[in-house]
Amino acid sequence: MRPLKDAQLGAFTFFASALPHDVCGSNGLPLTPNSIKILGRFQILKTITHPRLCQYVDISRGKHERLIVVAEHYEKSLSDFQRQGKPASLEKVLQIAYEVLEGLEFMNKHGLVHRALSAHNVLMDCKGNVKLAKFGLYHMTDHGADVDFPIGYPSYLAPEVIAQGSFHPSDPSRDEAPLPSGPKTDVWSLGVLLFELCAGRRLLQNIEISERLKFILTLGCMDDIVTVLAEEHGCLDTIKELPANVLELLRKCLIFLPSKRPTPAELLGDPVFSGISCHYTPFLKPVSLFSSSLRCAHLELPDDISDLCKDDDDDYLSERAIDEVYHLWCLAGGDLEKELTNKEIIQSKPPICTLPNFVLEDGESFGQGRDRSFLLDDTTVTLSLCQLRNRLKDVAGEAYYPLLEDEQSSLPQSNSSNELSATVTLPLIIRERDTEYQLIRIILFDRLLKAYPYKKNLVWKEARVDIPPLVRGLAWAALLGIEIEVDIPRCHQYDELLSSPQGHIKFRRVLKAWVVSHPDLVYWQGLDSLCAPFLYLNFNNEALAYACMSAFIPKYLYNFFLKDNSHVIQEYLTVFSQMIAFHDPELSNHLNEIGFIPDLYAIPWFLTMFTHVFPLHKIFHLWDTLLLGNSSFPFCIGVAILQQLRDRLLANGFNECILLFSDLPEIDIERCVRESITLFCWTPKSATYRQHAQPPKVAGDNGFGKTTTYYSSDYQDMPKTDLSREPLALCDLKAEVSPRISAEDLIDLCELSLGGPTKRSRAGKPKIVAVDIRSVEDFGRGHISSSINISFNTAFSSDGELLQCPATGVLQNYRGRVIVVIGHAMKSAAMFAAHLVKVNFPRVCILDGGINKLKPTGLLTVPSPQI
Template identity: 90%
Template structure:
């Protein structure tokens, strides 16, 4: 969106038509409220940007089908000339006409018709340039079908529009709706508007519409006072027959504008972030960037985008309904005063007539920015222009305010509601994303702190590595030809996150269908599985007006975290994934793993929807956003850590319940603290060796950049599959063998790293001085004496265990009792023996986590 500059934020409200409560659609579901339909259609209007159009910013839905629209606004309009009772010079008339036509032509290119053109909706900025307001009213209301009032003003409507009369879908007297108005209807409205400017509105005051129409058609009263070129323009605009009336595009090329058209440069639409065009082709910077911050009185906030200013206005305490109530646009009444009429037997009626507060009031209320400016008064001008290459560019270090520097330590939900903090973060991310992909590493760095909600969609795309002309690729995919999957998609969409107003709208369903179908068509080796719609939902919500970006993000996300999950036969992939997850539970929480195995509550019963949809099926969108902000920073093994973190939040209830109670618990998952879940997931992720989560069916190796969670986790940031293979690396394992093992295996190279063999021997010590990792070699004494890891403990399997695998009491096993609660690495050249020891560690006698290292070469290497 363009900068705020001298514009203001305005809001107006109206009611959508109410639907009957006892009527369902053809699919048996309740009808979608008209307000939801309008909300969905409105979204595309936010992308319509032109110097002659007031930018749409947001729409909110209230009670009783009330809708409040936020838009760019100016106090001055053409109605000011009419109020003064003065005629306008012919030069000004031509200027207004040309600028209005520019806006109308741009609208027509996007399939829009104004239909509500009048003097109040032609605003003027501080330079006297035209800004068309409410140009999307006709579109968002489905040509007036979703509201109880006509779109447009009778004095300005074209004859063919008046001849159609009023229409409402619930009116039984109308068989079908009239065709929607075309661009030529706006040309007539423009002609009436220009005629009023030329002749003065008082000439048409108190004249009935029929007489006014005759008066306008003759143009008799102005033939002597207007120049010929203006008269010719009015005649073309006010041509009675639509077939002979020109369109806005045709009028722009009329010779009448030959003298002023050269003063206007063609509008160039800003280049999007993901395209093949240069984004900085016309970039101009001052010789000294410090000049940008010299003027202490400069209004830096006005240089920010309109949607950004509105977002900050809401964070600073802005309330749309309160603003409209203060201006008496919204009038609340006690319930007793809103009772409908009722008729007694004698015909006498009681009650209220129609509440006039439900009628259209097209007044636009200016939203005051004083509270926001007062909130940001202490933010220095330099904060609006952060230095990206400075080592102190990150917020906790670079901000001069101690208060803001401390904000980063607060919970995420508080940070997202802090006005000053969000301003700094939005500005920083905005600059980084404008430099993408060259600033990709800095995007990763700042995303570790947090991602501002306003830029989350683009930030996710950067974290997923989206590049190139995504729109051209998306448009090249056939999304119209019927395919067998269409039926399943149609069934799934009405059940996917339909609590959200945006995704439940008809436009949301259409976009859902197109993005999902594009993915299915462009991945012929994969199939549509239930759950794919849930995966699509976060990307579609964040990129509702950019289907191509939603598709691109989804296409990059699935191979990274769900590689081959959508094969026609994905059983081997799912089973391997669930087995590794079971081993993760056993390692990080042996007691819980032991209990769940005893009652038979295996991950197959609850975790498939978790991982197949990356938790989008079990959490609402607002929680998914916070979860995925961190998930996208990790590799394909990070979902295991999320799953373990969720189980740990439910740990007490799981340990206290049996199988049936656990099934009921997961059928209606209790409230999960997402911030705690994220925090614990990172801790688990940083401590888990990469080879412990190795999967044979993971994504093939590829070159990846450093994208860890910081210095403590840099080693674990990339997938184990991406690391170069050596003789000490872990090898693939058959699924049956993997399932037979309770604890995860690790590679010798991970053991070397964890134990820091070259520095401190096989035990890695904590701050308290106690070893956190203990290496237990279960080979025979003879093999152990030939070669072993320095500092490891030898507990020979043949002396510590009986022929049936039972534990025999001996001095060596007594040593193990001293390491209860520690991490044990079992070293053996026989995997069967190591697996048996790892199973015993989960028993009542041993309560320590265990990794298995089984490779004779590794032991003697």
């Protein structure tokens, strides 16, 4: 969106038509309220940006089908010229005509018709340039079908519109809806406006509406409509004095038959504008963030560089985009309904005054007449920014132009103002409602995203702190590494936007595009839930929503949407079971004892990445962190959810657990995210290895620089060596309670180096303890430095029966660290690890390949002989 500059934020309200309560659609479900239909159609209007059009910003749905629209607004309009009571100069008339036509032509290219063109809807900015207001009312109301009032003003309506009459879908006397108005309708309205400017007076204002309509329809019998109008309003001499080309322009606009009337595009090329068209440069559509076009191609430096540093009034807020200013206005306490109520646009009435009419047998009527407040009052109320400016008065000017830190810095701190450092420690929900904090974060992200992909690493760094809701859609796309705009062919019912007809249409298009472009995959139930966050954040950019979903699925849900995905799902659930045992053995033991396995509850979690179980506002906060982690992070989220329900799960049996998950209790998402990060940091990289995960990416620079992740690189992407984990058959994987880790993971965790001793952490103790279960003799021939030897033979008999386990006592001092069981045979190591889990030792894992994997490394140590 363009900067606010000298514009204001304006709001107007209207009611959508109410639907009968006892009528259902063909599918047997209640009809979608007209206000939700309008809300869905409105969204595309926010993307229509042109110098001659007032920018739409937001729409709010209230009670009783009330809608409030927020848009760019200016106090001056063509009505000011009419109040002067004298003709406007010819130069001004031609300028207004040309600029209105520019706006109309741009609208027409986007399939829009104004239909409500009038003097008070042609606004003027501080430089006297035209800004068309309310140009989207006809579109958002489905050509007037969803409201109880006509779109347009009788004095300016074209004859063909008047001839069609009014229409409402519930009217049984009308079989078909009239054809929508075309671009030529607005040309007639423009002709009336220009005539009023030239004559210095308004047309048909002192005549009843019915008489006005009759008069306009009778103009079809006239050869020269302009002359007839001039005679009717006593301004024939004034009109005759107009230059021939201006008079001809009026006649072209006021041609009675639409088939002979020109379009706005045709009128723009009229010779009457040859003298002024050269002063206007063609409008260039702003280049989107993920477009392959250069975003700086149109930038030019002024001849005098000092012009860039001129600050007339230091009004930095006016340089921010209109949607940013409105977002901050809301955070600063702005209330649309309160603003309209204060100006008496919204008037509350006691219930007794809203009773409907009733009629007695003798025909006498009682009750209220038609409530005219449900008709259109198109008064636009200016939203005061005083409260917002006062809230931001202490924000330094430098905050609006932050310097970007060196990408190579390893410091985790944010680049945001140090003055707000205390705010960063507050809960996320509070930070997202803090006006000053959000201003700083939005400005910083805006700069970083405009520099994408060159500042991608800084985007990652700042996303670790938080992502401002206003820029979340673009930030997610950057985190997913979307490169360029994707060209694609032309559920969440609780959400008004996604449940609107436009939302359903967009859902189908994005999902169809995904299915068509991935012929090896199929549509599984839940894919729509997975699509929902991306479509919500990119409602007006289906290509970007599709691109984000297409990048997200391979990373987190690789091959989940195969026609036969059972092997992929089963491996995923088995690894998840091992993660539960690794982090919470007591809970794992209980769930296994009662038979409450992940297959019964976790498939919808992972198949939809939790979008099936959480509402969108929680998914946004969850995915802000999920996108920073690698493909194993969802396991940690799943364990964190179970741990929030831990007490209830431990206290209940199978049936109670089933009921608990059929209606999942409220989950604290911020706590879930926080605990997921902790779980992730304690999980060895290779513990979540899956052979059905996404294969490693081909090495090579893709122009985006080194890819960084939130906590650690994905083990799946690491180059495979002799020390890596080996693929394991599903049956063998299921037989093991604890996860395996690779030899390279063990070396990394123990911080071993060739020829050097084990490094210690800051606390003086390693995070890991290696338990070598070989015999004393084998242990003496070579072992990991600082490992503990607890012979398997002293704990288990040859047939696997537990004799005694000294490990329970020996390892008490190491409880809480990652315990890696190392042996010769994997079966023995798995049994030993399973026993530790059984007695509630957390963070137990097995060295994949056993001691044999470590022998070639030269890292095994031999005790010095006793002298």
